[in-house]
Each structure stands twice: as C-alpha cells, then as structure tokens.
Amino acid sequence: MKRTAHIDLQTVIFSISFFGILFNPFGWYIIGHMAPLYCIFSLWALIRGKTNGNHYKSVYILCLLFLIYVIVSYIFIAQYTGTLKIFFYFVVAVLVFIIFSSYKFKPFELRFILKMYVVSSYFIVLQMAVQRFNLEKDPNRYTVTFAGQQMDPNFLAASLIVPLIINFYHCELNRFKCRDIFFCLIPLAGILFTGSRGAFISSVIACFIIHFYENRLKKTRYFVVLNILLCLFIISFVVFLPDFITSRFNVRNFYDGSNSLRLNLWFTAVKIFLTSPITGRGTNSMLALGMEYGARINLQSHNAFLDILSDYGIIGLLTIGTSLLMPFFLSWKKRCSIGLAISLATLCCAFFLPSLYSIFLWQNMMIVFALLKLHLETIDNEIIGYRGKK
Numbered sequence: 001m002k003r004t005a006h007i008d009l010q011t012v013i014f015s016i017s018f019f020g021i022l023f024n025p026f027g028w029y030i031i032g033h034m035a036p037l038y039c040i041f042s043l044w045a046l047i048r049g050k051t052n053g054n055h056y057k058s059v060y061i062l063c064l065l066f067l068i069y070v071i072v073s074y075i076f077i078a079q080y081t082g083t084l085k086i087f088f089y090f091v092v093a094v095l096v097f098i099i100f101s102s103y104k105f106k107p108f109e110l111r112f113i114l115k116m117y118v119v120s121s122y123f124i125v126l127q128m129a130v131q132r133f134n135l136e137k138d139p140n141r142y143t144v145t146f147a148g149q150q151m152d153p154n155f156l157a158a159s160l161i162v163p164l165i166i167n168f169y170h171c172e173l174n175r176f177k178c179r180d181i182f183f184c185l186i187p188l189a190g191i192l193f194t195g196s197r198g199a200f201i202s203s204v205i206a207c208f209i210i211h212f213y214e215n216r217l218k219k220t221r222y223f224v225v226l227n228i229l230l231c232l233f234i235i236s237f238v239v240f241l242p243d244f245i246t247s248r249f250n251v252r253n254f255y256d257g258s259n260s261l262r263l264n265l266w267f268t269a270v271k272i273f274l275t276s277p278i279t280g281r282g283t284n285s286m287l288a289l290g291m292e293y294g295a296r297i298n299l300q301s302h303n304a305f306l307d308i309l310s311d312y313g314i315i316g317l318l319t320i321g322t323s324l325l326m327p328f329f330l331s332w333k334k335r336c337s338i339g340l341a342i343s344l345a346t347l348c349c350a351f352f353l354p355s356l357y358s359i360f361l362w363q364n365m366m367i368v369f370a371l372l373k374l375h376l377e378t379i380d381n382e383i384i385g386y387r388g389k390k
Helices: 009-023 035-048 057-077 083-101 107-131 153-158 161-173 178-194 197-214 220-239 243-249 251-255 257-275 285-289 304-334 337-350 359-373 376-383
Strands: none
Touching: 009 035, 009 107, 035 083, 057 083, 057 304, 083 359, 107 161, 107 178, 107 359, 153 178, 153 197, 153 359, 161 178, 161 197, 161 337, 161 359, 178 197, 197 337, 257 285, 257 304, 285 304, 304 337, 304 359, 337 359
C-alpha cells in the first residue's frame, strides 16, 4: 500500500501566512501581520530540531552578525522616534530568514508551500477585482483594503512576482497550453492593475531568463519561432489593454513625478550614508533625517541597498547585503533556472522599494535557499508539481 505524504503542521502554518495580505490590518507595512505565524513556525522548527545550519553556513553566520549589529546600532547609535516597531519587524524577518532557509523541507512540503503561494495570488487578484479600490492621488493604480487600511500597491505587486514566475515555468515546460497561459495571466493582471513598474520589469526579466534557459538546448528553428510568437503575444496583449492600465507603463511616463521623487530620495540616502559610511546612521535614518538632508517628502529611500547603506553603513552591506546576493550567485552556479529567476526578480524589485521592511524580499529569498538546498537543478520539475516531459 502506498504511503500518503504527510505535511507537518508548521509547514501548513507558514503556508497560511501567504493569505495574510487579504486580512492585513497594518496597511502599508506587510510584515507585522505575518510575524505571529512566522514566530510559531520558527519556534516549532527549533523545538523539533528540524533545522540544519550546515548548508550555506557562511550565509547564516553573516545574517547573525548583521542581527547583532542591528541590535548594537539600535542601542548605541540611534533610537529615532517610531523606530522600535520597524526594529522589531526587521529582527523577526532576519531570524525567520535564517530558520526557514536552514529548515529540513521534504520535496512534497516545499511543493505545498509553492502551491499555496500561487493560490494566494489568485485570491489577491480576485479581491482587487471585487473591491476595485484605487489610490486617491493616483486613480489608475489599484490595491486591496482591509479594516479601512489600504495595502501599498508596490508591495502588493512584489508579492505576485513569484506566483507569476512559477506559472510561467509551467507554461514554458508545457509549451504554452491555454490552461497554463490563463493561470499565468492572473498574477500578471494583478501586477498591471497595481501600476508597479518595478514589479512589472522584474517579472519580465525573470520570465525571459526562464524562457531562454529552458530553450537553450532546443532546435534553433523552434526556438526562433517560439520567440517570435511570444513577442507578438506580448505586443498584442499590451495593445488591447485599456489606456488607464498601460499609461503607467508608457515610456513617456517614466519621467513622471514618481520617478523624480525616487531619484531625490536616492540622493538623500547617499548623503546620509556619507555622513557615517562605516556604521551608518541607525535604523530608520531616512525617515528621521531625510528632510534635513534634502528629501522633498519624508519617505524611505525606496531602494533596499541604499536603506542598508544609510542605516547600517558598509558593515551592513558586507553582512546582510552579501547574504541577499548569495541566492542569485548560488542559483547561477547550480544552474537552477527557477531559483535564478526568483532571486534576480526579487533583487531587481528591491532596487525600487524599501524592501527591508516588507516581507516579500525575505520570503522570496527564503524560498530560493530552500530550493537550492534540495538540489533542485535535478528535481525542480517534481518540486513545483510539473509531471510532463521536456
């Protein structure tokens, strides 16, 4: 008699957290609502001894050193007003990142997590379609709300990147069957309706990585024809979309006020970093010091790497910055196309968002580490639930 695969309760708990966006009472920050479930998962994993720090030990050591430095920085360098909540979120994110990345997942457990991630994206897009809630200052951008709190559309779009990549991977391996294309278009529609250009560009890059990687050994004639058909599909898809959606992705609109503000915030973060390049100015330095150094609006820098430099200096960049880049280089080394696509898309999106304080950055990198630890360069089709042949 064939044994039924048993999924641990902590794996189910972690998977449920993907649906937390639908009931997020914290609004723009999307990490606090997931913290309770993440803490339960982490404590359970530690108690049951299901973590293994031997894989990628250098990454875990760098993360722990960075965590120690964050605590030291908060105590001795700066304690700005309103920083404690962000400090707490950050500590939780790094700890869960370490524990999840070292967790001993079985292939079917990881497949379950990825499926729940994808399914959650369908519910998010459905909620967007039902609520039809747009931003007051930008009526062409849509998001979701709960208990009177609206979600940051950029963070919402970033949470749809991995489901889109996984579904596109299915499309690629199944040679773009209608059913797979339909499910691929759902998270893509969500990204387009949020109007997040960073998430859209990141997703396009990831899909092209998978497309070219999976077709590199196929016949040249088939490869050329497939690329022509793919380009025609993309062009026709954009042409037939309503103007209120495509206006955000028009080349002329890349010079709008949003991008000029982002450049202003980036230059401000660099100025803050240069005042203390080694140690940084402490957690949340942009909100505390930004206006003093030339920011037009009191916001985060909208760039994860500049946030690291301004808050934690070169010490932070060498520790956590290196840890966040490792999934990309390891995926490249192991020729894991889906890991490469997820890590590069996440890093690209993080270049345009204050991602250190949003869960999508940590969540996606955790998944890549879990994939790599299972050596998915040989069994990735089994993990994501693909049953066909290339």
